[in-house]
Amino acid sequence: MSGSIERAKRGLVAEWRLHALSVVSLAVAFVCLGAALLVVFNLHALKDRWGRTGRASVYLKDGAPPAQVEAIVSALKNIPEVKEVRYLSPADARAVVFGQSGGDPTLKAVPQEAFPASIEIDVAPEVPESEVQSIVGKLSALPAVEGVETYGTWTARLASVLQGGTMAAAALAAIVFGAVLAVVGSTMRLALTRRRAEVEVMRLVGASNAFVKTPYVLESTIQGAIGATAAVAVLALLFFLVKSRLDADLTGLFGLDPMFLPPLAVLGLVATGGLLGAMGGALGLRRLTAV
Amino acid sequence: MVGSSARAPLQPFLRAGSRDPLRGGDAANKKPVLVFDGVQKVYRQSSGADMHVLRGVDLEIERNEFVFVTGPSGAGKSTLLKLVYRSETVDDGRILFCGRDIARLTDDSIPFLRRNLGIVFQDFKVVPTWTVAQNVAITLEVIGLSTRLIRQRVAVAIERVGLAGRGGDRAGVLSGGEQQRVAIARAIVGEPALVLADEPTGNLDPALAIDILGLFEEIHAQGTTVMFATHDRTLLDVRPRRILVLDEGRVTDVATGLDHFSDDIAIDAEDETSAPRAIVAPTRLRRVG
Numbered sequence: 001m002s003g004s005i006e007r008a009k010r011g012l013v014a015e016w017r018l019h020a021l022s023v024v025s026l027a028v029a030f031v032c033l034g035a036a037l038l039v040v041f042n043l044h045a046l047k048d049r050w051g052r053t054g055r056a057s058v059y060l061k062d063g064a065p066p067a068q069v070e071a072i073v074s075a076l077k078n079i080p081e082v083k084e085v086r087y088l089s090p091a092d093a094r095a096v097v098f099g100q101s102g103g104d105p106t107l108k109a110v111p112q113e114a115f116p117a118s119i120e121i122d123v124a125p126e127v128p129e130s131e132v133q134s135i136v137g138k139l140s141a142l143p144a145v146e147g148v149e150t151y152g153t154w155t156a157r158l159a160s161v162l163q164g165g166t167m168a169a170a171a172l173a174a175i176v177f178g179a180v181l182a183v184v185g186s187t188m189r190l191a192l193t194r195r196r197a198e199v200e201v202m203r204l205v206g207a208s209n210a211f212v213k214t215p216y217v218l219e220s221t222i223q224g225a226i227g228a229t230a231a232v233a234v235l236a237l238l239f240f241l242v243k244s245r246l247d248a249d250l251t252g253l254f255g256l257d258p259m260f261l262p263p264l265a266v267l268g269l270v271a272t273g274g275l276l277g278a279m280g281g282a283l284g285l286r287r288l289t290a291v
Numbered sequence: 292m293v294g295s296s297a298r299a300p301l302q303p304f305l306r307a308g309s310r311d312p313l314r315g316g317d318a319a320n321k322k323p324v325l326v327f328d329g330v331q332k333v334y335r336q337s338s339g340a341d342m343h344v345l346r347g348v349d350l351e352i353e354r355n356e357f358v359f360v361t362g363p364s365g366a367g368k369s370t371l372l373k374l375v376y377r378s379e380t381v382d383d384g385r386i387l388f389c390g391r392d393i394a395r396l397t398d399d400s401i402p403f404l405r406r407n408l409g410i411v412f413q414d415f416k417v418v419p420t421w422t423v424a425q426n427v428a429i430t431l432e433v434i435g436l437s438t439r440l441i442r443q444r445v446a447v448a449i450e451r452v453g454l455a456g457r458g459g460d461r462a463g464v465l466s467g468g469e470q471q472r473v474a475i476a477r478a479i480v481g482e483p484a485l486v487l488a489d490e491p492t493g494n495l496d497p498a499l500a501i502d503i504l505g506l507f508e509e510i511h512a513q514g515t516t517v518m519f520a521t522h523d524r525t526l527l528d529v530r531p532r533r534i535l536v537l538d539e540g541r542v543t544d545v546a547t548g549l550d551h552f553s554d555d556i557a558i559d560a561e562d563e564t565s566a567p568r569a570i571v572a573p574t575r576l577r578r579v580g
Contacts, residue, residue, distance in 0.1 A: 003432045003438075197418050197419070201417070203405075204410055205429055205430045205477065207402060208402045211432075
């Protein structure tokens, strides 16, 4: 094995331009895959975050008597499962939306009457969905209440988006894997052709197919691993560049701090790169049987 | 004579590391290293006609022999050697190497056969980007020896061929004669049972050719069996050696000092010591005296 490693090192050095080109191609493919994984990972975190937050908005009818509104607020505060209750008047609601839009002048022109008064409720995370629905059901029956929004539809839509994103990432992964196998296989076949003299000599002194192929498979494994590592590095650089510029906006919009891929995912990506490299090399050289 | 058995793997005693299975033991010493038994080789030409390169060749090479294989260009000298190291396959007949029929070897066993052979070519076939030591060491790397042992044996082999101290030089910067010495070192470092030399002096000037022949003779003197294919008559006359003459697909076994390229090969029937061993009785032999 040490001889194979030595010959693989010699091959990497002798054909470094060829391998560098292949690594760049692999890195581009893995950046695409890594970016898809990053989006899926953060969508998943977002879904978890919003799924755990038992949040509801109780929209009040126009002209609801203040006493009834006060009674609803007071009753909600007495429910142990409810962590926080906030009353938002139409003016307050307009101010919140205007503030979140970053001072959009179009929204400034919208009249105050377009924004209904609401009671914002935060339910403790550990409260089961069924109890939240029970509270919502009781609130909906009150005469002063126009409607109750639990954002269940929103999180369901987010889950649907996440599912679609996961499937798209899986399809992209399959394409990337195929591309990696093809690139690595072609590169190793070209390397073998360029080192035909070596192979001929090895055959003449009694080298088996495994002896001839092993260094090339090692080279392709290293190619794949380096390609994936380079992709992770580029992705990290891009991620932190984007995050540094849009961090506040993203956090405010989603209530979640975007995160890079966890260490295990990074290791998995590099290991996958190495494994695909090995497979690509082995497949690309599988027709090497002539003695 | 056709071997009836199906293609069979090479027997265990010729596996890696068993470089000269004939060494040691009286019984082993009596076995020929190489036997051709009714070997036929035909090439199908593009015109559809068959070209019979070897027609019913019978010959035996004993252990520790030095044998020249000669004949006009295209006679089949290289083909004869290629059949031994299985770069070509026979169309009929058997080839026994150390008692085993190598004509029926499976592809998986061919590497093990070649580990027991040393092969030297006209075009050297050294890897120019490798060092001298790396070129020689590959023979031992394929059989899995330790790095320390490889280093020792490579140094000895390089010294034997007169390239001491050149182990670190890239083979591509060496002269033709030096590259051929590297090829010879590669061929002998594994202590093979048989060294095959296919026109090893073909690309060298006459003085170098004599030097290289001298190197093969030194190797032979230390107990290695050598088959040396050449069309260079000056080499055949350097020292009395057994000569196999290939012509029109047939092998004639002759002693040195005779006119090997004449139409009829004369032997002295009265002088037993100079008469060749009667391996074959080709129609072209003519008795005199």
